[in-house]
Amino acid sequence: MKPDLQIVSENKIDPQDPRTFGQAYEEFFPRVYNYISYRISETAVADDLTSITFHKGLDRFASFDPDRASFSTWLLTIARNTVNDHQRKMGRRRLSLQKWWRPQTISEIDPEKLMIAGEERNCLMAAIARLSSQERDILGLKFAAGKTNRSIAEVIGKSESHVGVIVHRAMRKLRAELEEKK
Amino acid sequence: MKNHKEISLVAQLDNLDFSSQSLSRDRIGLELNRRIFRTQSIGNKSDQPTRKGNMFRNPLPAFVLGFFLALAGFSVAHPDTRGALMKTFYRVGNGTVIISGGQKTDLPGNSSLKRGFEERIDTGEDFAMGTIYGGYGCGVPEGADPFMKQTPSLQIAAGLVNRTLMVPTYFHEALSANMHFQKAEILPNGMAALYFGAGPYETRLTQQLVDQNNTVTYSTSTLEVKADGSRVTTYLDPQLEELNAKGISVFWQAHDEGTRRRFGRWAEEKTDTVIGKFYWEDGGQSFTLDGRFLTKEEGLKIINSLEPYNHK
Numbered sequence: 001m002k003p004d005l006q007i008v009s010e011n012k013i014d015p016q017d018p019r020t021f022g023q024a025y026e027e028f029f030p031r032v033y034n035y036i037s038y039r040i041s042e043t044a045v046a047d048d049l050t051s052i053t054f055h056k057g058l059d060r061f062a063s064f065d066p067d068r069a070s071f072s073t074w075l076l077t078i079a080r081n082t083v084n085d086h087q088r089k090m091g092r093r094r095l096s097l098q099k100w101w102r103p104q105t106i107s108e109i110d111p112e113k114l115m116i117a118g119e120e121r122n123c124l125m126a127a128i129a130r131l132s133s134q135e136r137d138i139l140g141l142k143f144a145a146g147k148t149n150r151s152i153a154e155v156i157g158k159s160e161s162h163v164g165v166i167v168h169r170a171m172r173k174l175r176a177e178l179e180e181k182k
Numbered sequence: 183m184k185n186h187k188e189i190s191l192v193a194q195l196d197n198l199d200f201s202s203q204s205l206s207r208d209r210i211g212l213e214l215n216r217r218i219f220r221t222q223s224i225g226n227k228s229d230q231p232t233r234k235g236n237m238f239r240n241p242l243p244a245f246v247l248g249f250f251l252a253l254a255g256f257s258v259a260h261p262d263t264r265g266a267l268m269k270t271f272y273r274v275g276n277g278t279v280i281i282s283g284g285q286k287t288d289l290p291g292n293s294s295l296k297r298g299f300e301e302r303i304d305t306g307e308d309f310a311m312g313t314i315y316g317g318y319g320c321g322v323p324e325g326a327d328p329f330m331k332q333t334p335s336l337q338i339a340a341g342l343v344n345r346t347l348m349v350p351t352y353f354h355e356a357l358s359a360n361m362h363f364q365k366a367e368i369l370p371n372g373m374a375a376l377y378f379g380a381g382p383y384e385t386r387l388t389q390q391l392v393d394q395n396n397t398v399t400y401s402t403s404t405l406e407v408k409a410d411g412s413r414v415t416t417y418l419d420p421q422l423e424e425l426n427a428k429g430i431s432v433f434w435q436a437h438d439e440g441t442r443r444r445f446g447r448w449a450e451e452k453t454d455t456v457i458g459k460f461y462w463e464d465g466g467q468s469f470t471l472d473g474r475f476l477t478k479e480e481g482l483k484i485i486n487s488l489e490p491y492n493h494k
Contacts, residue, residue, distance in 0.1 A: 029201065
């Protein structure tokens with residue numbers, strides 16, 4: 001398991017000095033991007049939402065209070081809200097947009113072909129893409145962003161036991177799907 | 183206790199990394215640094231980080247950096263670079279040129295172009311920026327601010343330039359009205375970049391005044407850093423196709439190999455999308471239109487729909 005982000009960089013973050021946000025960017029980018037990619041399959045959209053997340057973060061950086069939440073929790077909350085906003089906006093237009101442009105999303109990759117080619121990684125990504133939105137959200141926070149169940153509970157506003165149940169259920173689904181394709 | 187399969191799945195999920203696919207990591211870093219620098223400049227003049235450091239400490243993708251350096255070379259008319267370039271030039275109009283083919287090598291420790299450009303950026307004589315569409319460099323006219331101005335208002339953007347902006351009146355049917363115009367960026371030399379649509383539908387229209395003495399040069403290049411530290415810039419052949427729109431010639435570059443490669447394995451499997459760019463001149467302005475998934479047909483419709491923006 002990756003260390004929680006708050007352990008990695010917490011002592012470097014000073015909301016009074018925007019340069020520390022710039023320094024934290026390089027370190028936090030992969031996990032924010034990976035979290036968003038758990039929830040959004042299209043690479044180009046994940047790029048845009050990551051950009052929006054960090055720019056919003058910089059906009060609000062001066063108001064970040066380390067006593068209220070860790071920097072990682074604060075930043076991932078922004079990322080999560082950004083993805084939620086995007087999905088709300090796009091939900092109504094999804095069908096008509098696909099008529100014009102059909103990117104090859106994770107969910108469109110044929111798991112069988114990929115498995116034959118020995119690409120277990122892609123098969124796993126395809127399986128993630130078929131999880132529910134809530135399951136992708138929580139697995140993204142846990143594995144891509146490296147958060148603990150307790151931290152995830154803070155971010156999503158649910159109990160730690162609720163998070164544990166969702167993680168367990170999602171892992172069971174993933175395992176079953178991967179087994180089925182073997 | 184977790185069983186073997188569970189541990190294996192956890193390990194796979196832990197190691198799953200999407201971030202190497204990102205097209206924007208360097209661009210976002212540059213944008214953030216630029217914003218932070220501006221904040222610092224306003225807040226504390228004596229403690230400002232240099233843009234030189236920010237610009238070159240963040241590794242740009244090879245195609246972006248190459249493109250950036252090529253543009254920089256011509257925008258600032260560095261004598262070393264001009265001497266080293268023996269290329270084919272496509273002339274789109276009086277003030278628009280596209281470089282094709284050829285190679286340039288900067289020996290290790292002797293990158294006078296980079297060093298000179300860094301110094302001019304530091305002093306505010308030149309400006310440079312990186313975008314997913316490529317890099318851009320220009321000189322800063324005397325009295326102009328040495329940074330980009332960004333606004334979500336077309337009306338404000340129109341007030342920031344000393345000419346009439348051209349804007350599209352056609353948008354793809356899938357885009358609702360509030361998704362049409364997104365933002366405008368005005369560069370120190372007056373170039374306007376207008377962004378329409380969002381996400382995969384984003385298209386960018388750039389326009390700037392040109393004449394025989396004030397030209398803009400485009401190129402697409404890759405940058406290879408050799409083991410000895412020398413940097414080899416290779417200019418790609420743009421494969422231009424001349425078309426007609428609004429009664430004038432426009433040039434279509436079917437796709438950008440550099441960008442296409444950056445999309446990785448999935449992009450190679452796409453057969454129904456292209457990453458293209460249009461170049462043309464009209465009314466004393468040099469224009470480009472590009473988008474990550476812009477098609478030729480869609481681009482022509484947009485160009486044909488361009489009208490002068492009148493906000494009154």
